[in-house]
Amino acid sequence: MFGVLHHGTVKNLQLQSPTLNIGDNNIDMGIIANSAQHGTIENVHIYDALIYGNSGNSNHVGGILGQGEYTEINAVSMLRAEELYEINNFGGIVGYMNSCKINASVASGSMDYGKNFGGIASHVCCSEIRNAHTDFALLFPQKAAGIVATLDGSNFSATIEHCYSTS
Numbered sequence: 001m002f003g004v005l006h007h008g009t010v011k012n013l014q015l016q017s018p019t020l021n022i023g024d025n026n027i028d029m030g031i032i033a034n035s036a037q038h039g040t041i042e043n044v045h046i047y048d049a050l051i052y053g054n055s056g057n058s059n060h061v062g063g064i065l066g067q068g069e070y071t072e073i074n075a076v077s078m079l080r081a082e083e084l085y086e087i088n089n090f091g092g093i094v095g096y097m098n099s100c101k102i103n104a105s106v107a108s109g110s111m112d113y114g115k116n117f118g119g120i121a122s123h124v125c126c127s128e129i130r131n132a133h134t135d136f137a138l139l140f141p142q143k144a145a146g147i148v149a150t151l152d153g154s155n156f157s158a159t160i161e162h163c164y165s166t167s
Helices: none
Strands: 002-006 009-016 019-022 028-030 033-037 040-047 050-053 060-062 065-069 072-074 077-086 094-098 101-118 121-125 128-138 141-145 148-152 159-161
Touching: 019 028, 028 094, 060 121
Parallel strands: 002 033, 009 040, 019 050, 028 060, 033 065, 040 072, 040 077, 050 077, 065 094, 072 101, 077 101, 094 121, 101 128, 101 141, 121 148, 128 159
Antiparallel strands: 028 033, 028 065, 060 065, 060 094, 101 121, 101 148, 141 148
16 A cells, blocks of 8 residues: 555554555565555455565565564454465564564464564564464464564563463
8 A cells, every 4th residue: 555654654444355466576565555664554354365475585474564663563453364375474464573562463264375474574683573362373484473473682672461372
């Protein structure tokens, strides 16, 4: 929907069966926005998304948001999504998040191939994830995790509370 969401808000939105085709040289990609800085995404729900392609040279792919910085994500869901082919650095809600907050969110679906998969986020730095859960069926993933694939907490703080995965 948006290339960059800068100091913007997306609220009270439902999408049925959106398609996201990822090309080899895309930087960050998401169904709602490729990237967001100082934004808010609230009460957004995506059903039956089809995310496909080869993200070999892409940085981050997210069901809702490709990359976020200083962004709040509240009460969002991506349900029954289907990711096909080699999608790398994929997060069910956000691909990469720095100084973001996610609360009361859920992601579910299936993923065929890919690496660095996180049910909520692929890569997290200086962020908070609270009250979230995931349920993904994974086929041949490399470096996959139910909530976050890569957590950069060595030099910065990150918080994950009251989350679970049935993946």
